[in-house]
Amino acid sequence: MKSYDPAQIRNVGLYGHQGSGKTSVGEAIVFLGKATNRLASVVEGNSNFDFEPEEVRRKTSMSTAVGYAEWGRNLVNVIDAPGDSNFAAEAVMSLVAADLGVIVVSAVDGVQVGTGKAADMLAEAGLPRAVFVTKIDKERSDFHKVLADLQAALGPAVVPLALPIGAESSFSGVVDLLALEARTYAGGPNGVKGQPPADMADRIKAAREPLVEKLAEQDDELMMKYLDGGELSADDLKVCLGKGLKSGGVIPVLVGNATGGTGVDLLLDVLATYGPSPLERTSFKTRKGDVAAELKADPSGSFVGYVFKTIVDLQTGKITVFRVVSGSVPAEGFVNVSTAAKERFGGLVKLLGKKTEAVPAGVCGDILAVVKLKETRSGNTLAADAASGELVTTPLPAHCISYAVKPKSQGDEDKVSAAVQRLVDEDVGLGLSRDEESKEFLLHGLGQSHIQTAVDKLKRKFGVDVEMKLPRIAYRETIRGSAKMVEGKHKKQTGGRGQFGVCYIDMEPQPRGTGFVFEDAIFGGAIPRQFIPAIEKGMRDATTRGVVAGYPVVDLKIRLVDGKYHDVDSDARSFEMAGSRGFKAAFKLCKPIILEPIMNLTILIPDESLGDIMGDVSSRRGRIMGTDAAGRMTVVKAQAPLSEVQTYASDLRSMTSDRGSFSMETSHYEELPPQLAEKLVSEAKLEEEEE
Numbered sequence: 065m066k067s068y069d070p071a072q073i074r075n076v077g078l079y080g081h082q083g084s085g086k087t088s089v090g091e092a093i094v095f096l097g098k099a100t101n102r103l104a105s106v107v108e109g110n111s112n113f114d115f116e117p118e119e120v121r122r123k124t125s126m127s128t129a130v131g132y133a134e135w136g137r138n139l140v141n142v143i144d145a146p147g148d149s150n151f152a153a154e155a156v157m158s159l160v161a162a163d164l165g166v167i168v169v170s171a172v173d174g175v176q177v178g179t180g181k182a183a184d185m186l187a188e189a190g191l192p193r194a195v196f197v198t199k200i201d202k203e204r205s206d207f208h209k210v211l212a213d214l215q216a217a218l219g220p221a222v223v224p225l226a227l228p229i230g231a232e233s234s235f236s237g238v239v240d241l242l243a244l245e246a247r248t249y250a251g252g253p254n255g256v257k258g259q260p261p262a263d264m265a266d267r268i269k270a271a272r273e274p275l276v277e278k279l280a281e282q283d284d285e286l287m288m289k290y291l292d293g294g295e296l297s298a299d300d301l302k303v304c305l306g307k308g309l310k311s312g313g314v315i316p317v318l319v320g321n322a323t324g325g326t327g328v329d330l331l332l333d334v335l336a337t338y339g340p341s342p343l344e345r346t347s348f349k350t351r352k353g354d355v356a357a358e359l360k361a362d363p364s365g366s367f368v369g370y371v372f373k374t375i376v377d378l379q380t381g382k383i384t385v386f387r388v389v390s391g392s393v394p395a396e397g398f399v400n401v402s403t404a405a406k407e408r409f410g411g412l413v414k415l416l417g418k419k420t421e422a423v424p425a426g427v428c429g430d431i432l433a434v435v436k437l438k439e440t441r442s443g444n445t446l447a448a449d450a451a452s453g454e455l456v457t458t459p460l461p462a463h464c465i466s467y468a469v470k471p472k473s474q475g476d477e478d479k480v481s482a483a484v485q486r487l488v489d490e491d492v493g494l495g496l497s498r499d500e501e502s503k504e505f506l507l508h509g510l511g512q513s514h515i516q517t518a519v520d521k522l523k524r525k526f527g528v529d530v531e532m533k534l535p536r537i538a539y540r541e542t543i544r545g546s547a548k549m550v551e552g553k554h555k556k557q558t559g560g561r562g563q564f565g566v567c568y569i570d571m572e573p574q575p576r577g578t579g580f581v582f583e584d585a586i587f588g589g590a591i592p593r594q595f596i597p598a599i600e601k602g603m604r605d606a607t608t609r610g611v612v613a614g615y616p617v618v619d620l621k622i623r624l625v626d627g628k629y630h631d632v633d634s635d636a637r638s639f640e641m642a643g644s645r646g647f648k649a650a651f652k653l654c655k656p657i658i659l660e661p662i663m664n665l666t667i668l669i670p671d672e673s674l675g676d677i678m679g680d681v682s683s684r685r686g687r688i689m690g691t692d693a694a695g696r697m698t699v700v701k702a703q704a705p706l707s708e709v710q711t712y713a714s715d716l717r718s719m720t721s722d723r724g725s726f727s728m729e730t731s732h733y734e735e736l737p738p739q740l741a742e743k744l745v746s747e748a749k750l751e752e753e754e755e
């Protein structure tokens with residue numbers, strides 16, 4: 065591969081709704097750029113970008129993949145981000161790598177949820193946007209309707225730069241509205257230039273006028289010339305398109321058949337000619353401790369790189385994919401400023417999916433990879449200078465679902481945590497924690513299929529077979545009634561020295577959140593002072609594994625009021641036992657109940673879903689605390705028991721056709737309704753019998 069100047073590089077991300085054709089557009093780009101010798105296909109399972117077996121099987125992207133095309137004088141790096149919101153963290157991570165986002169929209173399905181999400185995400189990241197309309201060759205494709213919907217959804221910056229020639233099965237090419245030139249595709253993705261069809265003259269005129277006006281708006285001087293009735297030259301229009309694309313004033317729309325690879329050559333021409341180079345990217349933000357700074361892409365500056373992707377490949381090993389943010393990659397290695405590890409590497413490579421090709425140098429702005437780094441994961445900043453700050457990037461979406469993962473064979477616990485950690489290195493949208501109370505490993509993610517895919521990968525990549533189940537809920541036990549003078553007695557007389565201790569206690573409920581209160585109210589030496597801590601210890605130990613269903617006991621008060629002892633046989637151990645027995649006996653007398661965790665939910669939904677969501681929340685034993693308008697969306701604040709919302713991430717997605725999102729946190733504990741409590745108690749009894 066020849067070497068490129070940073071100004072010739074174009075970093076292009078593909079974003080949009082799942083199934084719109086992003087990966088197919090990516091395949092067409094790398095085929096046109098001769099990085100591959102055949103046009104690969106998602107459906108046939110030979111896609112360069114969807115290379116993970118889980119992706120091949122389900123025929124959809126689940127992680128970000130990169131490729132490249134050499135196009136004329138330019139090197140176009142392609143970043144194919146997954147559209148499925150389960151894998152949204154991957155798309156967010158890729159925003160540092162891309163200098164422009166192509167929003168891919170199907171001409172059959174039109175503007176979808178993922179279209180709007182992609183457009184918003186790119187706008188928030190401040191990246192220029194273009195649109196590529198796919199599937200124009202399919203039945204019921206409608207370019208003009210898609211265009212109108214795009215204008216309604218993304219605003220007046222949307223203008224067509226191309227028109228399709230023919231439609232559905234008769235689609236044969238595109239008209240470049242700027243050059244007023246047709247490209248027809250007889251047998252492959254390389255268009256043959258020619259005159260636009262004569263019968264399209266009116267349509268071309270009708271589309272070109274608003275385009276020229278939109279372009280003129282991008283430059284004050286040219287706008288004056290245009291308003292004064294002057295003709296804008298081809299060069300004038302080019303200047304305007306470059307300016308408008310980079311400023312966001314123009315969102316050009318192109319069209320084609322992605323799987324046939326047609327129309328994509330014009331997209332590449334537009335990106336190469338008008339798209340931003342890495343040097344034009346407005347500065348990156350960095351942070352070191354409390355000190356924030358700005359970093360400009362500077363080819364002769366000190367090297368800084370950002371790892372936006374890690375692939376664990378069984379043959380190659382760990383592949384670290386990064387963008388050269390500034391400077392060029394030092395051959396002698398770099399420091400990972402996020403982990404403070406010095407990293408050396410064998411050689412720099414360009415990646416096409418998981419295929420590597422060695423390159424001699426890593427220039428500013430390029431997207432490259434190295435293999436077998438030791439202490440580097442996605443999200444890390446690499447630098448020549450250990451004192452460099454870390455890159456500040458778009459925050460990842462918050463985890464909204466958790467599953468407990470348990471090895472299928474016992475004794476594999478250590479293997480599980482090590483393997484899951486490697487998986488989290490690969491996909492930073494996942495999280496791992498351990499629940500100290502239940503001793504479960506919890507895998508956190510963005511949806512059920514996110515976690516399911518992680519579990520599949522654990523087995524395939526690391527040979528760790530786990531089962532996933534909903535995490536054990538941290539119920540609590542407490543009391544509603546009170547009792548007085550309950551006896552706790554421990555007495556044993558089997559030869560030699562005996563054991564003896566008796567305590568009398570009162571028990572009463574306490575307000576939520578109090579925990580366990582112990583009061584020593586013994587007067588006059590009914591029990592020698594030195595044994596009182598042992599009684600308290602016996603009781604505290606008893607609270608950790610509750611009396612009715614095995615959950616920790618909270619929110620009650622014990623008063624130690626009386627006791628008996630024996631000069632010879634009494635010892636600390638005997639009083640510990642007596643304390644524990646007294647506690648359990650009293651607890652049973654005090655109308656025990658089970659408490660369940662109640663969550664605060666913040667749910668963001670489209671207005672029209674409000675009725676459904678409110679009904680659904682109450683069917684989950686929840687209550688609405690309030691609603692707020694947020695643009696075209698509504699924020700619903702609600703409370704609901706954790707046991708009813710453990711899979712809410714997936715449920716909300718299907719109730720709102722993927723438009724809703726939510727976050728939750730624990731609020732407080734409330735009494736579990738009696739019939740549910742009974743069920744828990746009998747489950748606990750069964751478990752105990754099994755043990």
Ligand SMILES: Nc1nc2c(ncn2[C@@H]2O[C@H](COP(=O)(O)OP(=O)(O)O)[C@@H](O)[C@H]2O)c(=O)[nH]1
Pocket residue numbers: 080081082083084085086087088089106107123124125147168198199200201202320321322323324
């Ligand atoms: N006929 C036709 N099919 C397409 C086109 N683009 C994508 N597809 C099909 O649409 C499906 C989804 O495509 P894919 O590239 O995986 O979409 P992604 O999820 O956005 O990456 C696949 O079955 C593709 O073969 C197109 O322009 N024309």
Ligand SMILES: [Mg+2]
Pocket residue numbers: 083086087088114124125144145146147
């Ligand atoms: Mg895809």
